Amino acid sequence: MPEFDLIGTIRARAGAQRPDVALGIGDDAALLEPAPGMQLVACTDTLNAGVHFPRGTAPEAIGWKALAVNLSDLAAMGATPAWALLALSLPRDAAAFVAAMAEGFARLATQHGVTLVGGDTTRGPLALTVTALGQVPAGAALLRGGARAGDAVLVTGTLGDAAAGLALVQGRLSALAPAVAQVLRRRLDYPQPRVAAGLALRGIASACIDLSDGLLADLGHVCTRSGVGAEIDLEALPLSAALQAALAPADARQLALAGGDDYELCCSVPPVRLDAALAALRAAGCAGHVIGRITADAGVRVLDARGEPVTPARRGYEHFA
Ligand code: ADP
Ligand code: MG
Numbered sequence: 001m002p003e004f005d006l007i008g009t010i011r012a013r014a015g016a017q018r019p020d021v022a023l024g025i026g027d028d029a030a031l032l033e034p035a036p037g038m039q040l041v042a043c044t045d046t047l048n049a050g051v052h053f054p055r056g057t058a059p060e061a062i063g064w065k066a067l068a069v070n071l072s073d074l075a076a077m078g079a080t081p082a083w084a085l086l087a088l089s090l091p092r093d094a095a096a097f098v099a100a101m102a103e104g105f106a107r108l109a110t111q112h113g114v115t116l117v118g119g120d121t122t123r124g125p126l127a128l129t130v131t132a133l134g135q136v137p138a139g140a141a142l143l144r145g146g147a148r149a150g151d152a153v154l155v156t157g158t159l160g161d162a163a164a165g166l167a168l169v170q171g172r173l174s175a176l177a178p179a180v181a182q183v184l185r186r187r188l189d190y191p192q193p194r195v196a197a198g199l200a201l202r203g204i205a206s207a208c209i210d211l212s213d214g215l216l217a218d219l220g221h222v223c224t225r226s227g228v229g230a231e232i233d234l235e236a237l238p239l240s241a242a243l244q245a246a247l248a249p250a251d252a253r254q255l256a257l258a259g260g261d262d263y264e265l266c267c268s269v270p271p272v273r274l275d276a277a278l279a280a281l282r283a284a285g286c287a288g289h290v291i292g293r294i295t296a297d298a299g300v301r302v303l304d305a306r307g308e309p310v311t312p313a314r315r316g317y318e319h320f321a
Pocket of ligand 2: 119120121
């Protein structure tokens with residue numbers, strides 16, 4: 001199938017229609033009309049087959065996840081997503097893959113009012129690079145650098161599910177009830193970017209990040225950028241019923257600390273705004289949980305139920321380890 005047919009297949013699945021797309025797929029570049037007073041928020045992320053998704057992942061899930069991980073970055077900035085570009089590297093005979101992948105991409109794009117406005121299609125090992133663009137009122141973006149000692153540390157949703165889903169796919173977890181396995185697998189394949197939560201945290205959180213490499217690693221980035229440290233209360237980590245059914249408590253907590261692929265938000269909130277943060281997250285349909293606090297001492301420490309430091313087995317996903 002020639003390249004232009006693949007592009008036609010994708011163009012028919014471009015997600016939402018937006019009046020601020022003056023020119024979408026079909027010319028040398030797209031023409032977009034950001035709203036006055038807004039800053040453009042731009043990010044990009046690549047998914048490589050076998051690295052960022054296991055081989056055998058459904059094409060729909062691959063398309064969904066390629067967009068989801070980018071919308072998660074926009075969410076962490078408190079931005080409203082608007083436009084996306086998709087650079088595809090495809091092996092031979094990828095027509096059926098592209099149609100199904102584009103369906104998954106379009107389903108999530110439509111949910112978030114995002115239009116696919118361009119991209120690139122080349123021959124090579126399967127890889128997807130999405131560039132996502134969003135908008136935020138000038139000066140209102142959530143950054144990594146604003147955490148201060150005494151702030152509460154919050155996360156949305158539950159942690160560790162996707163890592164358990166990956167362990168399941170890789171045959172490192174067996175004998176799970178089908179319903180439990182399905183929940184964990186869906187959390188791996190179809191992460192829900194916390195866009196509404198990110199918007200709700202604007203003007204409230206002092207710093208924010210999305211959790212892709214694992215809580216310890218990603219909270220560590222916030223601490224480094226902010227010149228602070230953090231303590232996490234092991235017992236306060238939010239664990240889903242599915243994760244608790246699948247794993248012993250210690251293993252579940254280990255995945256929640258360092259499993260990766262959660263795509264939840266982690267933020268710091270000054271104590272005076274904590275009630276407002278929890279209420280705003282509830283109103284956004286995404287529960288927030290206080291899991292610890294920002295400290296003046298550098299580094300991220302994990303404390304057990306008695307407040308004693310514990311040493312996690314592993315601190316995060318290392319791409320180049
Ligand atoms: P050019 O050679 O000028 O880069 P292409 O033939 O690569 O143009 O692309 C033609 C049009 O199709 C462009 O508007 C481009 O943005 C769009 N396009 C190409 N590949 C993709 C893709 N994978 N997803 C979305 N749009 C694409
Ligand atoms: Mg091109």
